[in-house]
Amino acid sequence: MPEYLEMMPKKILFLFLIVLMGCNGDDTMEAPQAPEEEVRLNFVNAFPRLSFEDPLDLQSPADETDRIFVVEQAGLVKVFSNNPEATQSSVFLDISNRTDTSGGEMGLLGLSFHPDYASNGFFYVYYTPSPGESVLSRFGVSATDPESADPQSETILLRIEQPYTNHNGGQVAFGPDGYLYLATGDGGSGGDPHGNAQNLNSLLGKVLRIDVNQTANGLEYGIPADNPFRDTEGARPEVYAYGLRNPWRISFDVQTGRLWAGDVGQGEVEEIDIIETGGNYGWNILEGSRCFEADTCDTDGLIPPVFEYDQSNGDRSVTGGYVYRGDEVPALEGYYVYADFISGRIWTLETGTDNPGNTLLQETGLNISSFGTDVQGELYVCSFDGSIYRFVQE
Numbered sequence: 001m002p003e004y005l006e007m008m009p010k011k012i013l014f015l016f017l018i019v020l021m022g023c024n025g026d027d028t029m030e031a032p033q034a035p036e037e038e039v040r041l042n043f044v045n046a047f048p049r050l051s052f053e054d055p056l057d058l059q060s061p062a063d064e065t066d067r068i069f070v071v072e073q074a075g076l077v078k079v080f081s082n083n084p085e086a087t088q089s090s091v092f093l094d095i096s097n098r099t100d101t102s103g104g105e106m107g108l109l110g111l112s113f114h115p116d117y118a119s120n121g122f123f124y125v126y127y128t129p130s131p132g133e134s135v136l137s138r139f140g141v142s143a144t145d146p147e148s149a150d151p152q153s154e155t156i157l158l159r160i161e162q163p164y165t166n167h168n169g170g171q172v173a174f175g176p177d178g179y180l181y182l183a184t185g186d187g188g189s190g191g192d193p194h195g196n197a198q199n200l201n202s203l204l205g206k207v208l209r210i211d212v213n214q215t216a217n218g219l220e221y222g223i224p225a226d227n228p229f230r231d232t233e234g235a236r237p238e239v240y241a242y243g244l245r246n247p248w249r250i251s252f253d254v255q256t257g258r259l260w261a262g263d264v265g266q267g268e269v270e271e272i273d274i275i276e277t278g279g280n281y282g283w284n285i286l287e288g289s290r291c292f293e294a295d296t297c298d299t300d301g302l303i304p305p306v307f308e309y310d311q312s313n314g315d316r317s318v319t320g321g322y323v324y325r326g327d328e329v330p331a332l333e334g335y336y337v338y339a340d341f342i343s344g345r346i347w348t349l350e351t352g353t354d355n356p357g358n359t360l361l362q363e364t365g366l367n368i369s370s371f372g373t374d375v376q377g378e379l380y381v382c383s384f385d386g387s388i389y390r391f392v393q394e
Contacts, residue, residue: 262320
């Protein structure tokens with residue numbers, strides 16, 4: 001029996017299925033229950049007639065139009081009808097002339113629609129205009145065409161100096177509290193040479209939280225009253241959590257409100273974290289739960305990963321996912337679904353226990369860059385082969 005099967009918790013063995021490759025709040029969480037009968041999942045191309053260039057994000061606004069928006073790294077956002085028979089997408093936003101992709105981890109990295117997008121037309125993007133900077137900006141939809149953004153409507157909310165071209169993070173997401181969250185990398189190079197992740201006066205290696213519905217102190221946003229370091233001398237008030245290396249994809253569980261993150265490791269460990277207000281996740285004291293480049297270290301006050309995996313099997317870059325809360329794949333209900341960009345493996349992680357079981361769900365062989373959900377909560381997988389995939393339950 002393969003090693004990963006021997007290590008599977010029995011309660012989630014039902015999720016090791018014969019999976020076929022397709023055409024190319026409340027803080028209480030309950031563990032999902034295994035169905036009585038075996039189920040079968042297919043991994044299929046969700047929109048077989050569409051293709052994208054290096055898709056990095058997938059989002060859908062709550063505006064009753066049932067559209068999907070895909071972010072391309074070069075600086076474009078494409079939009080199309082949420083229909084598996086869709087034959088074409090159109091350009092919603094083109095800021096390729098403002099986006100520098102000269103480093104492999106640079107580009108247009110994240111997109112999030114305002115919760116009131118249907119009435120105000122605002123959305124937010126995070127991108128790198130140059131190798132030395134990343135920006136968080138607000139745009140508005142065109143006043144005359146709901147299928148297009150107004151490229152001249154940009155308001156830059158936040159500029160972040162970047163010492164290197166890698167580790168930019170980039171996910172932006174609205175929480176159930178209505179505030180905007182931004183995940184940033186530690187600034188790059190290796191080992192966090194500037195100590196940014198542990199420095200509360202730096203915006204790097206953090207999860208930030210801001211109020212985009214307010215302006216204050218000359219800023220284009222406000223600071224939530226309960227931000228943990230708002231009144232801490234020498235700290236940036238935007239900081240919500242810190243000690244992260246390169247959080248590649250964060251997401252909120254729409255049922256519990258918990259914030260999940262996949263944090264890319266240095267050379268040994270990939271980790272999954274549940275982000276808490278004021279939490280310190282250890283980098284660069286720790287890599288995962290291990291002391292970084294030291295035999296011993298002081299772990300007092302550091303929050304360990306909820307799950308980690310080492311890189312010995314060729315899994316070298318975690319892609320954070322979502323807790324599945326859709327209706328079409330009941331077998332995944334309540335599980336955190338995530339992947340590894342290098343190996344292309346997709347796993348499910350239990351969310352209702354302190355010692356979660358982790359199950360291999362699919363060997364795709366793809367470079368999985370991101371996950372996303374539509375307005376119904378159905379889960380999609382973005383791949384650098386240009387396709388968007390999903391699981392279908394039989």
